[in-house]
Amino acid sequence: MLELDLTGLSCPxxxxxxxxALKENPQGVVSIVDNRAALENVSxxxxxxxxxxxxxxxxxxxxxxxxx
Amino acid sequence: MKSSLEKPKGLSKDKILLIVTGxxxxxxAVLLTIFGNPGNMGFCIACFIRDISGAVKLxxxxxxxxxxxxxxxxxxxxxxxxxxxxxxxxxGGSSPMLRFMIAFCVMxxxxxxxxxxxxxxxxxxxxxxxxxxxxxxxxxxxxxxCWFLNNxxxxxxxxxxxxxxxxxxxxxNVGLLILAVFGTSLLFYSEKGPGSxxxxxxxxxxxxxxxxxMAQRSRMCFAGGIRDIILLKDWTLTLGxxxxxxxxxxxxxxxxxxxxxxxxxxxxxxxxxxNFIGMVVVGLGSVMLGGCPLRQLILAGEGNSDSxxxxxxxxxxxxxxxxxxxxxxxxxxxxxxxxxxxxxVAVFICLAxxxxxxxxxxxxxxxx
Numbered sequence: 183m184l185e186l187d188l189t190g191l192s193c194p195x196x197x198x199x200x201x202x203a204l205k206e207n208p209q210g211v212v213s214i215v216d217n218r219a220a221l222e223n224v225s226x227x228x229x230x231x232x233x234x235x236x237x238x239x240x241x242x243x244x245x246x247x248x249x250x
Numbered sequence: 251m252k253s254s255l256e257k258p259k260g261l262s263k264d265k266i267l268l269i270v271t272g273x274x275x276x277x278x279a280v281l282l283t284i285f286g287n288p289g290n291m292g293f294c295i296a297c298f299i300r301d302i303s304g305a306v307k308l309x310x311x312x313x314x315x316x317x318x319x320x321x322x323x324x325x326x327x328x329x330x331x332x333x334x335x336x337x338x339x340x341x342g343g344s345s346p347m348l349r350f351m352i353a354f355c356v357m358x359x360x361x362x363x364x365x366x367x368x369x370x371x372x373x374x375x376x377x378x379x380x381x382x383x384x385x386x387x388x389x390x391x392x393x394x395x396c397w398f399l400n401n402x403x404x405x406x407x408x409x410x411x412x413x414x415x416x417x418x419x420x421x422x423n424v425g426l427l428i429l430a431v432f433g434t435s436l437l438f439y440s441e442k443g444p445g446s447x448x449x450x451x452x453x454x455x456x457x458x459x460x461x462x463x464m465a466q467r468s469r470m471c472f473a474g475g476i477r478d479i480i481l482l483k484d485w486t487l488t489l490g491x492x493x494x495x496x497x498x499x500x501x502x503x504x505x506x507x508x509x510x511x512x513x514x515x516x517x518x519x520x521x522x523x524x525n526f527i528g529m530v531v532v533g534l535g536s537v538m539l540g541g542c543p544l545r546q547l548i549l550a551g552e553g554n555s556d557s558x559x560x561x562x563x564x565x566x567x568x569x570x571x572x573x574x575x576x577x578x579x580x581x582x583x584x585x586x587x588x589x590x591x592x593x594x595v596a597v598f599i600c601l602a603x604x605x606x607x608x609x610x611x612x613x614x615x616x617x618x
Contacts, residue, residue: 190407192344192540192556193474198399198481218337219469222264227482242339 183209188224189216189243196220197227200248204231210249216242224248264468265489271464272493278457279372279494280501282320285449289507289516290376292498293320293461294369295543296360297517299561300568300577301445302426305437308569311577313443317430319451321547322423323458328466328551329420330459337466340416342555344408348607349556352535353563354570355600356543359531361568361577362524362589362597363387364517366543367472367532371491373518375498377510380518380525387526389476391533395608396480399537403612408556416553419561427455444517462551471545473536517580519587524578524594531600538608571596 184207188196196215203211210233213224221237221244228235228248236247279292291297297314304315332338360366363384365373370388373381395403429437430451440446448454464470468490475488502508512520519525536542539560541549546564549557571577576596581587589597 190341190344190409191404192408192554194399194477194481194540195404201482202400217339217341222469226264226484226486230482230484 183207183212183247183249185212185214187214188220189214191215191220193219193223197223200224201227204233204248210247213246213248215244215246221246265486267464267468268470268486268490269493271461271468271470272490273497274464275368275461275470275490276372276375276494276497276499277501278461280498280505280507282449282454282457283507284505285453286447287449287454288444288447290373290378291365291369291444291517292372292457294365294372295321295547296357296366296564296568297364297369297444299357299543299564300361300572303565303568304445304572305439307438308565309572311572312445313440314445314572315438315440316445316448317426317437318448319427319430319455320458320461322427322430323455323460324462324465324544324547325420325423325551326427327459327462328548329417331463331466332552335467338416338553340411340413340553340555341408342411342415342558344556345405345611346556346559348405348611349539349560350563350566352538352604352607353546353560354567355604356532356535356539357564357567358571358576358593358596358600359528359535360543361571362528362593363532364519364578364580367529367536368494368542368544370529371472371494372498373515375495376502376515377508378515378518379510379512380515380520380522383522384525384529387529388473388533390526391530391535392473392476392537393480393533394530394605395534395537396477398608398612399481401612403538403608405538405611408554411553411555413553415555418555419550419558462548465544465548466552471541473533473542474545476533477537513581515581519578519581521578521586521588524589524597527597527601528578531597531604534601534604534608538604
């Protein structure tokens with residue numbers, strides 16, 4: 183699955199880049215973010231689009247799996 | 251560790267938090283005007299940073315000089331709660347100079363309208379219809395910013411910084427607080443005009459702290475609300491915006507502070523085109539910075555030194571705006587108010603600058 187390194191990006195770039203990636207990869211993507219606001223935004227967007235969202239924290243970053 | 255985020259049932263926790271935060275902001279804002287702040291200026295990030303710039307003599311406009319404890323409270327509230335919640339993350343290095351200049355432009359736009367996005371909502375809630383014109387401009391500016399975002403706009407990545415770097419702007423605010431309490435003789439305070447009108451320091455600081463804490467927890471952002479509707483069809487952040495409006499409106503009606511119309515509004519002018527275009531600049535600049543002026547203060551409190559640099563850009567922009575006659579004057583019995591020729595030229599230069607930066611950072615070949 184496509185993995186996006188979105189660490190260090192300020193809002194709303196993580197969610198915009200996730201949205202663009204999902205358009206090209208409708209089966210799902212993995213977004214890696216390093217702040218809680220981005221985690222909340224990307225997760226909320228994924229759920230709103232009807233995807234399953236599973237986020238796991240590791241070393242101050244979150245690996246958000248967005249899948250069908 | 252598994253994230254605590256779960257699929258929301260009904261009104262989710264983040265939405266409730268935003269509504270509660272919005273209500274607190276609206277009520278605190280009207281309360282601050284009852285206790286002495288200028289009309290419809292319970293909170294105004296642009297006006298208050300401008301007043302602080304004046305108090306430390308970065309500009310010489312004698313009617314707008316005062317160290318506003320609300321600003322100090324907002325930054326320190328966000329700083330303390332982010333430490334407590336483990337969200338104090340010093341970060342920086344995402345085009346700091348460009349952020350400084352964008353923030354400078356945002357401040358010029360805000361001072362042409364006479365208010366930041368938060369004051370725009372508060373003015374609207376008090377019946378000032380000029381704020382409605384400004385809201386249209388603000389939304390247009392945000393829509394332009396969203397177009398660039400959708401095409402790949404980015405100011406680049408931020409990187410971890412030292413705790414000292416992240417704590418620098420909060421430390422400046424501690425210094426300002428010490429001066430405001432013990433060293434007022436070193437500062438320049440207005441004897442007349444909006445700068446002379448203020449709520450007691452303890453109340454202003456307390457309101458700032460509470461709002462700073464709540465805004466950090468809820469991620470409240472006035473540009474983010476409209477931006478997310480356009481970009482993502484997500485209304486979540488707009489709830490905060492609406493809650494501020496509704497709570498301030500109700501409180502204004504109860505307190506007899508509601509007056510519908512374009513004229514006779516406190517610290518405002520009815521030059522529609524300039525209200526519109528000033529807030530186009532604020533909307534576009536806020537999207538480029540990743541949040542409205544309030545959000546920049548909160549992020550700076552969380553240790554984001556890029557936002558700290560943006561706050562300094564606001565302060566210097568405000569100083570230039572008053573030193574070079576870019577800020578509008580409020581309407582009065584003798585004058586229609588609005589920007590002078592310098593302000594009119596400056597707002598277009600700011601808009602052109604933002605468009606060029608946005609274009610380059612969207613379409614130029616990425617270095618990384």
